[in-house]
Amino acid sequence: MVAKVVTISSGKGGVGKTTATANIAAALAADGQKVVCVDGDIGLRNLDVVMGLENRIVFDIVDIVEGRCRLRQAMIRDKRLPELYLIPAAQTRDKSAVSPSDMVRLCDDLRQDSDWILIDSPAGIERGFRNAIAPADIVIVVTNPEVSAVRDADRIIGLIEAEEKGPARLVINRIKPEMVRRGEMLSTEDVLELLAVELIGVIPEDESIITHTNRGVPIVLDGKSPAGQAFRNIAQRLKGEQVPFLDLEAQGSLFGRLTRWIRSGGN
């Protein structure tokens, strides 16, 4: 087993990096892969909260780097998925507590006995981002279909190329098919036209993400959620499988389709 290191990044904050990390990790682990998540957001950690593991933290990544514990001691096993582990960030320190070469060393130690290492990058383009991409084999950039988020994603993709970690793969999060149809939201095509990178996932807006995230339960474990399905598809694509993209258009309600039909007929 030699793990692939996947860093999840975005530039802008609040677009869903942490949610994406937790869910892609859970989807891979549910598929029998051994996954280690690393929270790169030292000082503002929350991957532990989203994964529902906050109350189990004893040691964190800074303890490993500074030699206060062994790697194994800081790896928290998930409650539901026995093949999923988290290495939490420290909350009382800041990004400078870890250097890019520390991250490379840490991941090299983890590579031998896992399939995937997922790093949740902090927002921004400073030290924390550099730490997170230093060990990466694959970088996933998450964006929302909003002009400001796409602009920051573009900048991040440029930096990833400059660090020779490219080409980045793109996840478009929180897309609302209704708004796209009305021309009020950037479509997948609009975003891809600007960013010109390979698309690896499109996540539809789904309110149950919020309830799942608050409860610390990954949405991929909910068989009915369209967002959960979209995250499972990303995990499959990471494994190199060809999975068609969800047809978001088809998910409008019957009522929505009916009114559209009447309208177009009436004109």
Add this chain to the structure above:
Amino acid sequence: MHPKFEIKGMRDGLLVTLSDGPWSEVCDSLLEQIHERADFFEGARLALDVGNSILHAVELSQLRDRLSEQGVNLWAVVSNSPTTEQTAQVLGLATRLVKPKPEPPARSASVDFQESDTGILVQRTLRSGVKLQYAGHITVIGDVNPGAEIIARGNVIIWGRMRGVVHAGAEGDESAIVCALDLSPTQLRIAGHIATTPQRRGKAQPETACVRDGQVVADPWGAGGK
């Protein structure tokens, strides 16, 4: 305290010459000094002359990490020992100071040349945050995204979408032009004139912008005009 090193300023950073002695002592005293004068060293590019010391990857990479914790970037190690030189090269550090390693174009965000009346060809997408500056003409094969900037003394030709900020004739040449397959810049400047993109009707088509009668105007590319 007996000085274990000597610091000199150079054209592009600092050169620290270490005296011979036990490596750990020399390192500690250097780091102590850097820590005490953190303001001076913060963000510095450091080259290290280690004299005859024979160093291995562990020692050098440890020092590099400890320096980077202090915000100091170690870029070169000069040594009389071939073993040490080899170690430095393995770690990706330069071992000659005469010619500093030129930054690869992908890394450096700005390009600055002085020859006039020449041109450069850039074959990649210019993303947000990239600034391309050249004292001549600029041709880009690729898109120029919003948030990217192109500044040229001469003309600017984009074989792709122009959506960033572009300044042609930046030193006052009003005869400069800007052309693109899709000319929709955030802002377009020619010499001292500034214009923004008007609302487009219909499909994008190749256009050429120039200054005519004191105004920036855009014509279909290749149709009459220039």
